[in-house]
Amino acid sequence: xxxxxxxxxxxxxxxxxxxxxxxxxxxxxxxxxxxxxxxxx
Amino acid sequence: xxxxxxxxxxxxxxxxxxxxxxxxxxxxxxxxxxxxxxxxxxxxxxxxxxxxxxxxxxxxxxxxxxxxxxxxxxxxxxxxxxxxxxxxxxxxxxxxxxxxxxxxxxxxxxxxxxxxxxxxxxxxxxxxxxxxxxxxxxxxxxxxxxxxxxxxxxxxxxxxxxxxxxxxxxxxxxxxxxxxxxxxxxxxxxxxxxxxxxxxxxxxxxxxxxxxxxxxxxxxxxxxxxxxxxxxxxx
Numbered sequence: 383x384x385x386x387x388x389x390x391x392x393x394x395x396x397x398x399x400x401x402x403x404x405x406x407x408x409x410x411x412x413x414x415x416x417x418x419x420x421x422x423x
Numbered sequence: 424x425x426x427x428x429x430x431x432x433x434x435x436x437x438x439x440x441x442x443x444x445x446x447x448x449x450x451x452x453x454x455x456x457x458x459x460x461x462x463x464x465x466x467x468x469x470x471x472x473x474x475x476x477x478x479x480x481x482x483x484x485x486x487x488x489x490x491x492x493x494x495x496x497x498x499x500x501x502x503x504x505x506x507x508x509x510x511x512x513x514x515x516x517x518x519x520x521x522x523x524x525x526x527x528x529x530x531x532x533x534x535x536x537x538x539x540x541x542x543x544x545x546x547x548x549x550x551x552x553x554x555x556x557x558x559x560x561x562x563x564x565x566x567x568x569x570x571x572x573x574x575x576x577x578x579x580x581x582x583x584x585x586x587x588x589x590x591x592x593x594x595x596x597x598x599x600x601x602x603x604x605x606x607x608x609x610x611x612x613x614x615x616x617x618x619x620x621x622x623x624x625x626x627x628x629x630x631x632x633x634x635x636x637x638x639x640x641x642x643x644x645x646x647x648x649x650x651x652x653x654x655x656x657x658x
Binding site: 390391392398411417421 | 467479535652
C-alpha cells in the first residue's frame, strides 16, 4: 500500500497533479451546486 | 414559411432548452463518474510502469485529456460565440459564457500537471518553450474573455465583445497543436494522432482515452448546469 503511494519515488509529482486536479474539479462542482440552489427558489 | 416546419431554432430558445439541458447534464454527470473510475483503475492498476519514466508517467492520464479539453472547449466556445454573432441567438452567447470557466480550469490543470511532470522528467517546473507558452496564452485568452464579460455591464455588448475576442483567439489553437512540430521544443510530440498508430501501450492508451471521455462528460455536465443557472437568473 505504501509502495502505491510512493509511486516509485515520484509520489509528490503524481499525487501533486492528481490532488490539485480533482480538488479543482470538486470546487467547481460545489460552487455550481451552490449557485444552482440559490437560483432556484 | 417552410423554415418554420424545420424549427431549426426550437432549442435556441432558452426556455425550451432548459429541461433538455438538465436531462443531458444528469446523464453526463453519471457517465463522468463511470469513465473516471474506469480510467483511473486502468491507469493505476492495469497499465504497466513506463520503461524510461517509471511511475511519473502516470500523470499522462490527466495531463493529456486536460490539454485536449482546454483546446477543444475553446473552439466550441468560439463556435457558439460565432453562431451568436451570426444569428443573434441568446442561448449561443449563454453557452459560450458557460464554457469559459471550465475551459480555463482545464487549461490550468494542463499547465499544472505539465509542470509536475516536467520537474521529474525535464528537471524544471517551467520553460518558455513554444508549447508551454502558447498554452499559457490560451489561459490568458480564457481569463480575458471572462474578465470582459464581468466588466461590461450591458449584457449584449459584453456578449459581442467577448465573442470577437473568442473568435480572434482561435488563431492560438493550431499554434498550440503544431507548436511541437514548428519549433524545437522540450515538449514531446503527439503520442496519439489521427494520422499514425499511437506510440504507446494499449492499456496506457485505454486509460488515457477513458479519462478523456470522463473529462468530456464532466465538461458537458458542468457547462449545461451552468447554462441552466444563467437561464434561471436572467431568463
